[in-house]
Amino acid sequence: MMQTGSLLCLWTVPFAVVNSLYHLTARFPSPQRGRSHAFNLVTVLFFVGLAFAGAGAAWGESQAMMMARLLLPILYYWYAYAHAGPTLHLFHPSEFAYDKPLIRAEQKLFGNPSLWLARNRPKALHEFMQFFYWSYFFFIPALCVGLYLQGDFQRFEAMALAVCLAYAMSYLTYPWTPLWGPRWALVDEGLLPDDEKVLPGYFFANFMNRIIWSDTAHKGGAMPSAHSAICIIFMIWCVRVWGPAGAVAGGFIGTFMFISTVYARYHYVIDVIVGTTIGIATVYLADLMILG
Numbered sequence: 001m002m003q004t005g006s007l008l009c010l011w012t013v014p015f016a017v018v019n020s021l022y023h024l025t026a027r028f029p030s031p032q033r034g035r036s037h038a039f040n041l042v043t044v045l046f047f048v049g050l051a052f053a054g055a056g057a058a059w060g061e062s063q064a065m066m067m068a069r070l071l072l073p074i075l076y077y078w079y080a081y082a083h084a085g086p087t088l089h090l091f092h093p094s095e096f097a098y099d100k101p102l103i104r105a106e107q108k109l110f111g112n113p114s115l116w117l118a119r120n121r122p123k124a125l126h127e128f129m130q131f132f133y134w135s136y137f138f139f140i141p142a143l144c145v146g147l148y149l150q151g152d153f154q155r156f157e158a159m160a161l162a163v164c165l166a167y168a169m170s171y172l173t174y175p176w177t178p179l180w181g182p183r184w185a186l187v188d189e190g191l192l193p194d195d196e197k198v199l200p201g202y203f204f205a206n207f208m209n210r211i212i213w214s215d216t217a218h219k220g221g222a223m224p225s226a227h228s229a230i231c232i233i234f235m236i237w238c239v240r241v242w243g244p245a246g247a248v249a250g251g252f253i254g255t256f257m258f259i260s261t262v263y264a265r266y267h268y269v270i271d272v273i274v275g276t277t278i279g280i281a282t283v284y285l286a287d288l289m290i291l292g
Helices: 006-010 012-024 033-052 063-087 099-110 123-150 153-176 182-188 203-212 226-263 269-291
Strands: none
Touching: 006 012, 006 033, 006 063, 006 153, 012 033, 012 063, 012 153, 033 063, 063 123, 063 153, 099 182, 099 269, 123 153, 123 203, 123 226, 153 226, 153 269, 226 269
């Protein structure tokens, strides 16, 4: 029988392998491809070693080892967002994006809410929405703490695997669907004045603006919305961990996170739908692999 968290560690291997294959088959090779190959090799060696470390020994199933195998893959995928950056333009020219057809589809299907939702709104509303977008950073830690306190490490692994698979699927999709996202594309298409692209606010709005308008956020990685994938996982697992109270709290926070994603022009509604679909699919797959 595999140790708790071992399967989660091993699922970092396919991501690393495919990431290197992307670099090997790139139409427009990245200057960072050597670093990516080295990082992927280290990743594979480390997580395979961690998966089998202490097999058959009592220390291999100690709580410290279990937590290392459960938490380190999540931390790896948080870092892998930066690692996904060099893959964004491997298969398409650096200035190519699918925003134009997506804006047309968005207009036809939903009336393009990413354009008008935040226009002429007060700073207080910007701050309110940016707070819920910022709350994303606490989704996974909250679930980890809840499952740890319940001592339910098998379900901890199922939740963590759903999260890691959602990140992996999102990052590996980016190179095939380069999308700037509304905050850039609406201005480029002349639909939004340049002086309206940054939403002014207070603490949370300013915090998010510093992140989103720095090199931290990738220009070209808007489809699918990884935030939305993680948000639906959070909502599902809130119910599983905390029952009816979790359904109310998770539903409230998650609903406004979805709205804020479009309101603040980080994603189109279509990005959110695709991301949410990925999140639901990964919960199902993780349950199948871990919980049976």
